[in-house]
Amino acid sequence: MVIIPVIDLTAFSSSNAATQQAVVKQICQACHEIGFMYLQNSGISKNLINQVFTHSKSFFNLPLEVKQKQAWSDEFSNTGYVGIERERLNPNNPGDLKEALNVNKQAAVGIDASIVTFYDSCTELANTILQAYALALELPENYFTTRHNQQNHTLRLLHYPPLQTPSKPGQVRAGEHSDYGSITLLFQDDIGGLEVQTTSGEWIAAPAIPDTVVINTGDLMQRWTNHVFCSTKHRVMIPNDDRVKQSRYSIAFFCHPNDDTEITCLESCQKEQSPIYPPILAGEYLLSRLQASYGNS
Known part of the structure; x- marks a missing residue:
């Protein structure tokens, strides 16, 4: 049975090389075998996470016409409010039963101080994970962080409202998909x-584990590593019990490389097989995936 591993990040900052390497090995194994992990001791305070969840609930409680004033307009900025069923993460299925607020670094400043602090904290954690990835792949520790230094990341507040009416055939809260960037940080409530x-x-549950952050690998990291690290499909299903009457909230932080970074197969990842993908610019790949998930709906 496959289990998503729980990894304690504390030892990564150890001055003892062997202790640090043990964590790097755990992270490498998780990325290779399942593409997901739970991180303990991430360095992001519980109080700050709670503040962002509170802000998220306040925003989604606003009247629809107020939220629509901040509507997502295009894939180039990829910021703003995304209404229910507006996005289809699995383009073959009906629109997702969720609403979202996409925030970049510039937009965070106009929202709330806690959002800015949280964005910065997520960036810091992402950089630590990217350093661990680099070491796992026999690269200089700063190989990935220097290619992410423009902070082209997207913070996404998500709300899955209670279901008042039956869903359409094939409709779920978030369709089956893989993430587009390098890595994703996910904070979720306990609704599941x-x-x-x-x-x-096989599909396995990834429930909330207290005081952990869910980390998963995205498509661009899979391309970079020639499938040594896998970008795993995931989805959010509709509960088949009373939780269907409750809201589900989550916060995702999508870590993307600088737009002009060429994603080309790493030399250390060509031992088992020759490059699977041609080189592509990170910004071009992100645009193509956003265009597919928003379509013309």
């Missing part, structure tokens, strides 16, 4: 619904 697909095609 997140499922992860194993390499054998």
Whole structure:
């Protein structure tokens, strides 16, 4: 049975090389085998996370016409409010039963101080993970962080409202998809619904574990590493019990490389097989994926 590992990040900052390497090995194994992990001792305070969840609930409680004043307009800025069913993460299915607020670094400043602090804290944690990835792949420690230094990341507040009416055939809270960037940080409440697909095609639950952050690898990291690290399909299903009457909230931080970074197969990842993908610019890949998920709906 595949289990998503829980990894304690504390030892990564150890001055003892062997202790640090043990954590790097755990992270490498998780990225290779399942593409998901839970991180303990992430360095982001529980109080700050709670503040962002509180802000998120306040925003989604606003009348629809108020939220629509901040409507998401295009994939180039990729910021603003995304209404229910507006996005189809699985383009073959009906629109997702969720609403979202996409925030970049500039937009965070106009919202709330806690959002700015949280964005910065997520960036710091992402950089630590990217350093661990680099060491796991026999690269200089700053290999990935220097290619992410423009902070082209997206913070996404998500709300999955209670279901008042039956869903359409094939409709879920978030369709089956892989993430587009390098890595994703996910903070979720205890309502549940997140499922992860194993390499054998089985779907397993990824419930909230207190005081952890869910980390998963995205498409661009999979391309960079020639599938040494896998970008795993995941989805959010509709509960089949009373939780269907409750809101689910989560916060995702999508870590993206600088737009002009060429994602080309790493030399250390060509031992098992020759490059699977041609080189692509990070910004071009992100645009193509956003265009597919928003379509013309």
